[in-house]
Amino acid sequence: MELILQYKKFFEICRHDVNSLFYYWPSESFRIYKLSGVEYASTWCQEALDFAYRVIKINFMVLDYPDVDPAGQEMDDIFKKMSDNSPNNADGGAIWSTYQFYLMEKGRNFIDAWLASGDDRLFGQKLIDIFNAHNVGFDKQAFYPVKY
Numbered sequence: 001m002e003l004i005l006q007y008k009k010f011f012e013i014c015r016h017d018v019n020s021l022f023y024y025w026p027s028e029s030f031r032i033y034k035l036s037g038v039e040y041a042s043t044w045c046q047e048a049l050d051f052a053y054r055v056i057k058i059n060f061m062v063l064d065y066p067d068v069d070p071a072g073q074e075m076d077d078i079f080k081k082m083s084d085n086s087p088n089n090a091d092g093g094a095i096w097s098t099y100q101f102y103l104m105e106k107g108r109n110f111i112d113a114w115l116a117s118g119d120d121r122l123f124g125q126k127l128i129d130i131f132n133a134h135n136v137g138f139d140k141q142a143f144y145p146v147k148y
Contacts, residue, residue: 001121001124005124007055008114011060011107012111014101015112017102018064018102019100019102020098020099021052021099022096039088040086042086045082045148046141046146049083049143050143052079052082053079054134056075058106058130058134059104059106060103060104061101061102063099064101080144083144084147
């Protein structure tokens with residue numbers, strides 16, 4: 001359930017703005033931990049990439065892109081760049097911070113209903129069911145394996 005609540009938090013953060021995956025784990029303790037000079041772990045990066053892949057596949061979120069929303073090969077290239085480049089160095093940090101996510105109408109409607117309901121368990125299960133229906137459930141991971 002903890003992971004589901006992290007997804008909820010990112011959706012909530014993106015309700016009115018775009019955000020990068022650096023805010024994927026929005027807890028204050030993680031931000032303080034990062035500010036202390038500790039690097040992003042590869043497990044954190046993998047969870048963030050898996051998150052991004054899932055929410056794009058279910059049409060809840062999309063990348064804020066200069067032209068039109070990227071699709072197909074462009075999305076594949078973006079995920080490959082992120083999986084190949086650690087956010088802990090200048091080049092990787094630039095890649096990871098360049099791509100900003102925002103909620104599409106479907107995602108916004110879902111998080112608005114979730115927040116109005118106050119029922120984390122019910123909406124957490126609904127989200128899991130949506131992931132499973134799109135073949136991106138939590139039984140699958142490392143859609144783009146990090147290489148660092």
